[in-house]
């Protein structure tokens with residue numbers, strides 16, 4: 001009876017990320033490609049860059065031949081527990097929070113700018129009226145004395 005394939009967790013696989021020890025995660029399976037690094041037609045660099053993550057997309061982006069898929073089986077060592085693979089950074093950082101804070105600040109700025117604008121308008125009317133008032137007052141009292 002064939003034994004069940006080994007089930008790895010992401011952190012364990014991610015440790016194998018260098019030239020002397022290189023594991024890849026492709027389509028839910030784990031491959032130890034260390035002996036294949038030097039022979040990989042695409043070079044060892046791309047394989048090393050594909051460690052510490054789900055490399056399925058990287059592998060599929062390069063349309064590997066059927067030969068390549070067959071070659072892979074030589075390096076298969078087990079499966080990955082998919083729930084342990086970190087999700088790609090698809091969450092919004094608290095930028096939205098600071099964005100809204102920025103919007104609030106902008107709104108506050110606008111309203112304070114609006115209120116200081118209307119104060120200037122009021123003063124523009126009041127000051128000439130005050131000057132005219134003072135002029136009339138002086139004229140009236142000046143004549144009287």
Ligand code: HEM
Pocket residue numbers: 024031033040041042043046047050055058059062063064065066067068069071072075
């Ligand atoms: C167990 C994993 C892998 C195996 C067995 C494998 C095998 C192969 C083979 C046999 C070829 C020759 C062309 C072909 O037959 O398709 C090839 C080419 C290539 N592979 Fe992989 N590969 C693996 C993973 C990857 C990964 C993760 C990448 C990441 C991007 C990658 C990138 C490439 C590139 C760039 C080429 C060269 C294509 C060209 O210049 O024609 N391979 N691979």
